[in-house]
Amino acid sequence: MSFQRAIEDYRYLKNRNYPDKAALKLVSDHHRLDSVLRNCLFRGIFSTADCDKRRSKLTVAGQVEGHLLGVDWYNVLITVESYLKGYPIFISDDGLLRDSAGVHGSYKTGKVTERGISEILAAIVALKPGRIEVFLDSPISHSGDMADQLRCRLSRSVPVPFSVSVFPSADYPLKSLDGIVATSDSSIIDRQQVARVFDLARFVIESSFHARIPTVEMLTERATEQ
16 A cells, blocks of 8 residues: 555664655655655654664653653643544654644644543542643643643642643753653653653553553555545
8 A cells, every 4th residue: 555655764874864754755655645644654754773772762661650640731731632533643753652633733622522531530639640641732722721731620629739730832941851751742751850650641542441542553545434
């Protein structure tokens, strides 16, 4: 199938340090990929070197207990919501769960938001971190209201210190966090200061919904048609 060939071609270019945008356009145009598959390619395929570095930082659920957990809130919530909406999600080359939506900047709450929030907070409680710091992006609509809601709900459900902060970009504080960072954002994970990463969205979807998540290579054109 064309998407499998596209993966091979794009990975070949990534391993030879071709610029991301140029490589993505070249491969996607050649294989006539639609916007969803282009997103899957861009968010799912990385160079071997990048994958090795990121995988070395990944922690498992049992390693979160007692430690500071910094949460890239919208990164996690949007991925969980994508699953609840039935959009394609997949395990990328680097071992992290991602979705095909690519809607971060235009995110708005919807029918599945409440379910997503509840499942994420329940998962955080189950992980038993020693402290929780949640970061939201202020450019996303109603981030202040979301932050207030999270403070209220965390005050009722977690027995450990926590904070909920709104920043122009949640990336900024997370890139220097001295703890475990819950995100799948490559720009955060690739920072040298970030030593440990936990895939909270994957933990939520696998533990709460018992989902079997495909790798990006298991996706098909039909599977991404929604």
